[in-house]
Amino acid sequence: MNSNPTITVAVTGASGLLGRPLLALLADSRYRVRGAAWSRAGGGLDRIDITDPAAVDAWLDEVKPDVLVHLAAERRPDVYAEDPETADRLNIDATEALATSCAAREVNLIFLSTNYVFDGTSSPYLPDDATNPLNDYGWGKLAGEHAVTGASGRHRVLRVPMFHGPSESLEESSVTVLARAFLDSDGPVPLDVRQTRYPAYAPDLAVVIVGLLPGLAGGSLPGPILHFSPDEPFTKRDMGEIIAPLVGAESARAVADERPPSGAARPEKVKLACPNLEAMGLMKITPFREAIRMSLESIREAGGL
Ligand SMILES: NC(=O)c1ccc[n+]([C@@H]2O[C@H](COP(=O)([O-])OP(=O)(O)OC[C@H]3O[C@@H](n4cnc5c(N)ncnc54)[C@H](OP(=O)(O)O)[C@@H]3O)[C@@H](O)[C@H]2O)c1
Numbered sequence: 001m002n003s004n005p006t007i008t009v010a011v012t013g014a015s016g017l018l019g020r021p022l023l024a025l026l027a028d029s030r031y032r033v034r035g036a037a038w039s040r041a042g043g044g045l046d047r048i049d050i051t052d053p054a055a056v057d058a059w060l061d062e063v064k065p066d067v068l069v070h071l072a073a074e075r076r077p078d079v080y081a082e083d084p085e086t087a088d089r090l091n092i093d094a095t096e097a098l099a100t101s102c103a104a105r106e107v108n109l110i111f112l113s114t115n116y117v118f119d120g121t122s123s124p125y126l127p128d129d130a131t132n133p134l135n136d137y138g139w140g141k142l143a144g145e146h147a148v149t150g151a152s153g154r155h156r157v158l159r160v161p162m163f164h165g166p167s168e169s170l171e172e173s174s175v176t177v178l179a180r181a182f183l184d185s186d187g188p189v190p191l192d193v194r195q196t197r198y199p200a201y202a203p204d205l206a207v208v209i210v211g212l213l214p215g216l217a218g219g220s221l222p223g224p225i226l227h228f229s230p231d232e233p234f235t236k237r238d239m240g241e242i243i244a245p246l247v248g249a250e251s252a253r254a255v256a257d258e259r260p261p262s263g264a265a266r267p268e269k270v271k272l273a274c275p276n277l278e279a280m281g282l283m284k285i286t287p288f289r290e291a292i293r294m295s296l297e298s299i300r301e302a303g304g305l
Helices: 017-029 053-063 076-083 084-105 136-151 176-184 202-218 236-247 276-280 288-301
Strands: 007-012 032-037 067-070 109-116 155-158 189-192 226-228 254-257
Touching: 007 053, 017 032, 017 189, 017 202, 053 084, 067 084, 067 202, 076 084, 076 109, 076 136, 084 109, 084 136, 109 136, 109 202, 136 155, 155 202, 176 226, 176 236, 176 288, 189 236, 202 276, 226 276, 236 288
Parallel strands: 007 032, 007 067, 067 109, 109 155, 155 226, 189 254
Antiparallel strands: none
């Protein structure tokens, strides 16, 4: 239970990997919450196309939120690269319109961004360090950040690394999808050892975001940019060694792939330093071994494994 029962929270992307645990946590608290989704709307989620500013404004006027958590996005760098114009409309244009509409209504917004705004050459990164995205997704998120911080001094950006969480399918996260190759073959599974990641657990992120809401509503959060990241570094091969036995495979089947990864360029190593969240006591980190076991268990229960 929290001590802010009067805050109404609106959430875009409420049907997504992070939106679902966030909505569940808010529903268990005494916040009032309204979630918007698109193709997976229904079941209590409003169907709003956030690339339609008029629809967004009508939704804001109906919901009258105190704060808005903006999660809706195209978050897959390879999909983004295939059609950047369409993805930019969602990640940049819709974000800008939403941030402006929220500012006009004195609704403070928090925007989820990514460690991919950095190039990975001088990790760890503080929130004010120089950005230099390596792919279209990172550039789009950086433009979204600028739109958000430019629209209101009370809006905030929360950068996070790749995450996984409860789901119906392995494919919903670039972490859980690593299990797929162990299931689809019997042989060695080559996995990247060049890039280091700091995978987070979506329900932990939900706790962090809920912890930020009173400060966001009151305009007292430090910022405008905040970082959240676990500390444990993993290559995909490292993750594969842990994931393999959880899906009935030998850890030894996860072997080093030394070749440059295919697809959109990604930084080799971006550790987000989190001075503000640490100072506020808002870090929530479930160890990876435990978190990935819970994510895979949820997928198994949903029949996706
Ligand atoms: N996943 C990661 O590893 C990761 C890492 C760093 C940062 N982030 C950021 O964290 C945020 C949440 O990511 P996530 O993984 O939870 O996302 P996700 O699972 O891919 O979900 C995307 C959400 O956006 C909604 N959406 C897409 N197009 C829309 C439209 N036109 N109108 C309204 N809603 C639309 C989707 O709704 P429907 O599904 O109902 O269509 C869905 O709820 C994103 O901003 C992402 O960039 C993610």
